[in-house]
Amino acid sequence: MEILGATAGLLVICVLFLLLNTIQVIQRQGKGKLPPGPTPLPFLGNFLQLKGKEVFKSLLELSKKYGPVYTIHLGMEPVVVLCNCDIVKEALNDNGEEFGARGYMPLLDKMSHGGHGVIASNGERWKQLRRFSLITLRNFGMGKRSIEERIQEEARFLAKEFKNTKGQPVDPTFYFSKAVSNVICSIVFGDRFEYEDKEYLRLLDFLNQTFRGVSSVWGQLYNIFPKVMGKLPGPHNTIFQSVDVIHEFIKKRINMHKETLDPSSPRDFLDCFLIKMQQEKDVPQTEFHMLGAVNTTFDLFGAGTETVSTTLRYGLLILLKHPDIEERIHKEIDSIIGRNRAPCIEDRSRMPYTDAVIHEIQRFTDIIPMGLPHKLTRDIHFQGYSIPKGTTVYPMLSSVLHDPKQFKYPYSFNPGHFVDENGKFRKNDGFMPFSSGKRICVGEGLARMELFLFISTVLQNFTLSSPVDTDDLDLTPHLSGFGNVPCPYKLCFIPR
Numbered sequence: 001m002e003i004l005g006a007t008a009g010l011l012v013i014c015v016l017f018l019l020l021n022t023i024q025v026i027q028r029q030g031k032g033k034l035p036p037g038p039t040p041l042p043f044l045g046n047f048l049q050l051k052g053k054e055v056f057k058s059l060l061e062l063s064k065k066y067g068p069v070y071t072i073h074l075g076m077e078p079v080v081v082l083c084n085c086d087i088v089k090e091a092l093n094d095n096g097e098e099f100g101a102r103g104y105m106p107l108l109d110k111m112s113h114g115g116h117g118v119i120a121s122n123g124e125r126w127k128q129l130r131r132f133s134l135i136t137l138r139n140f141g142m143g144k145r146s147i148e149e150r151i152q153e154e155a156r157f158l159a160k161e162f163k164n165t166k167g168q169p170v171d172p173t174f175y176f177s178k179a180v181s182n183v184i185c186s187i188v189f190g191d192r193f194e195y196e197d198k199e200y201l202r203l204l205d206f207l208n209q210t211f212r213g214v215s216s217v218w219g220q221l222y223n224i225f226p227k228v229m230g231k232l233p234g235p236h237n238t239i240f241q242s243v244d245v246i247h248e249f250i251k252k253r254i255n256m257h258k259e260t261l262d263p264s265s266p267r268d269f270l271d272c273f274l275i276k277m278q279q280e281k282d283v284p285q286t287e288f289h290m291l292g293a294v295n296t297t298f299d300l301f302g303a304g305t306e307t308v309s310t311t312l313r314y315g316l317l318i319l320l321k322h323p324d325i326e327e328r329i330h331k332e333i334d335s336i337i338g339r340n341r342a343p344c345i346e347d348r349s350r351m352p353y354t355d356a357v358i359h360e361i362q363r364f365t366d367i368i369p370m371g372l373p374h375k376l377t378r379d380i381h382f383q384g385y386s387i388p389k390g391t392t393v394y395p396m397l398s399s400v401l402h403d404p405k406q407f408k409y410p411y412s413f414n415p416g417h418f419v420d421e422n423g424k425f426r427k428n429d430g431f432m433p434f435s436s437g438k439r440i441c442v443g444e445g446l447a448r449m450e451l452f453l454f455i456s457t458v459l460q461n462f463t464l465s466s467p468v469d470t471d472d473l474d475l476t477p478h479l480s481g482f483g484n485v486p487c488p489y490k491l492c493f494i495p496r
Ligand code: HEM
Pocket: 102, 118, 119, 120, 130, 299, 300, 301, 303, 304, 305, 307, 308, 311, 367, 368, 371, 372, 373, 397, 433, 434, 435, 436, 438, 439, 440, 441, 442, 443, 444, 446, 447
């Protein structure tokens, strides 16, 4: 009898909870506060509507039912999802101030020790660290010749490595991350690493594991249920272990820099940070301290390695699948650069086809499909809804890169999306892999330089060949979470 009574009591509480929850959601959405969306369950939110392996695809799918601006509940947290080029531009560009803050993302929050560094921070901290990073990167060569030379040098080393493979099939993953990361290392730490350096290889392995981890189902689950997942064992914990190892590595480098610092002649990004720390040592609210240095360096290193190297790896897979496109790039390289000098960034404007292919690679591969979460800095009337300050917003970059209004064949690889009828390069507003507005990627210029110089150097020297039938090459992502990661594959670099 007693058990029956307790069960009935529990049932009543559950029903009441469900009712309250539903009323709350209807109130939020019905009164025109939040945009409409699927009704969430208590605690689970809309979890059941999301396919763990492909959260961003589920989000795009839901926009077909609820429209381009809708609300989804991740756990109990409402998130406003923006889906198409015009809507994302209206938010990030036309209302940049309101949509310009970083939204809460549990993985990011934990990795950044509660919002340190550029990527995860907000307010004064973000302003200071972003401005400092942009200026220092520029001074150390972003857009300048010296960085171009560093990339050219690294591309030469990479070509040499590929030559050493003697046409045998290789997995390009670590070849690219070693080269790409070295560009960031030379700016941040002042030095490139030898490709055989064991500590460097270990570091890259941890970086790769971190990117794969945040793109995995476990990473997504942690983002939706941080409290529960934080207490459970599982692969998501390796993300934080990897981050700790990378942080330790950075700390060691910072200490080495401290010992040899000459404030009158900074050698690299870390030196500049240390000088700023010195200058602001008596400022109580300063953002220039050890935690800031480690996290800002981690951001550049982390954001600057896996993004570019994954794009290159995915790009080569696409070219393997489309040998006709590779051949057209070869022809353009032969006529504009020839075989006797290294490609330089000036060549890009004279090579519209190669430039278009690289844009199309970035569009098609859609490396960060959901972008990073944003947050409203104040209440706003947007697209007929009143969205309150503090609401998390997902600008779905994938929906922009595949917007049928912008791109004629959104789901096909077609460099024609970026070439006009006269064969000239054609810009497209839907090209937004780096996002837009106030939080636009800090490394856009650097990344675009790297993609051009690495791809043109590789194709100047090699023809790509697949050890398996090209029909068997699968371009669909192997992992689709925070990032889109290509299927593992091998290829042969045949010297030209
Ligand atoms: C293909 C290469 C890359 C892609 C596709 C990419 C994409 C992105 C995206 C989508 C964001 C989020 C912007 C937003 O919040 O709306 C971002 C932010 C950021 N990226 Fe990149 N990125 C790339 C390369 C790089 C490189 C090379 C660096 C380092 C120099 C870098 C550093 C950053 C930083 C520091 C942020 C945070 C900006 C902020 O919150 O203010 N990224 N990137």
